Amino acid sequence: MTEMSFDVGDYNAWLTGLKSRVEQARQRAVLSVNRELISLYWQIGHEILDRQGRAGWGAKVVDQLARDLRTAFPDMRGFSPRNLKYMRALAEAWPGKEFVQQAVAQLPWSHVVTLLDKLKAPEARDWYAEKSIEHGWSRNVLVMQIESRLRERQGSAVTNFRDRLPPSRSDLARDSLKDPYIFDFLGLTESAQERDIENALTRHITRFLLELGAGFAFVARQYRLVVGGDEFLVDLLFYHLKLRCYVVVELKTTPFKPEYAGQLNFYLSAVDAQVKGPHDEPTIGLLLCKENNRLVAEYALRGIASPMGVAEYQLLRDIPAPLMPNLPSIEQIEAELQTDNASGLSDQP
Structure with missing residues (x-):
């Protein structure tokens, strides 16, 4: 059987275009999954807040919910008591339904946790979230920019x-x-x-x-x-x-x-x-x-x-003394990164 001939230059150009479209589709898929996950986390946090506030449920409900969710979804990470508390903090920080349209809803979970941990002012959280999306900052870079007071x-x-x-x-x-x-x-x-x-x-x-x-x-x-x-x-x-x-x-x-x-x-x-x-x-x-x-x-x-x-x-960073105790040590950052890397897609920087 005779092998069909084709123009190598034309084929290579076509292949380059195809690879680019496949990569773009993969990236859109990852972003779509991430947005769905962050939206789910916000909804869980919102409902925890609602039940604790309206129904008077105490703090122990978080531990119970963590056990039950991990039992129901053993192959799914992210349902530790600590993570559920971050979900509640997420819903507190962005209480309105317009949350899904904001930059923070497009960030990986590790970035969101960083914003919650290191910033208290809502406008500062929104600013760093937007810059993270605009410039594609990793979690490490986001931490560095916050600590150096870029804003x-x-x-x-x-x-x-x-x-x-x-x-x-x-x-x-x-x-x-x-x-x-x-x-x-x-x-x-x-x-x-x-x-x-x-x-x-x-x-x-x-x-x-x-x-x-x-x-x-x-x-x-x-x-x-x-x-x-x-x-x-x-x-x-x-x-x-x-x-x-x-x-x-x-x-x-x-x-x-x-x-x-x-x-x-x-x-x-x-x-x-x-x-x-x-x-x-x-x-x-x-x-x-x-x-x-x-x-x-x-x-x-x-x-x-x-x-x-x-x-x-x-040449040396001038960090106000009152902030020093709140900054993580190198060992703490490395430990968090190891945790992030082990947490799958939701925690990737």
Whole structure:
């Protein structure tokens, strides 16, 4: 029997498309199952609350319910007394039926538990839930972002974006920066020099990009510019995929000085002239200083033509003392992760 011939290139293109559609369908199936599970957990929690509140059932009903559900569904995980209490907490945190339309309803159960454990304010829980969906954070990353107070830091750098960028870009650019930036993953002391920090940041570029935020792509370190026959080196050069522009980052191991803004302005002009493409937006600058007097920075940026921001960086995370006892130890986190990994689909980060 003669084997049928076909165009290999056409077949490979077809196969690539098929594999992509299969993978997308698998992902939709997983998300659908997860949404159903979280919805079930919310309903169980809501009914526990209702019976404890309306019928006056005591706390022991949770233990009894856990035993009965595990007996009825021995092959199904997630019905421990501890998990049932989290279901009740879930229903308390999001009491309305509109829960199913919110971001938290799309998260894995381990993420939901993290939100319940580490955050008390409803608006904070909703914000981190939305960011988790938007950026595809794992549970580990979610914990790190909460503990580093990302919500309070994002969009808080001193900038001149409102005056230098059109409204359609200024808000996105402002939200792309934060203050302070936390580089505690570098393992450096406060006496580290600029070159030490640059070296460490490029060695830990994945963590650095995570701290910078979504959209940043690393281009080069000590990027060489030649202007009028003189050589100048940009500390770090990035490209922001959403803003469609280059971002120059300058590191200073001293408090902010107004002349730093002038130097960065020169770099931005040079990058716009020599590097920026015809379809790129104007280059943005970020000055990272050991300390930042916000009023001095605001005055300095008023006379700068290029869009830029000023923020502090911390080599060691500054966690308020009252919060320290509430943070889990490395051993506790590892134990929870082992539990998560053993809990099947509902607990996958």
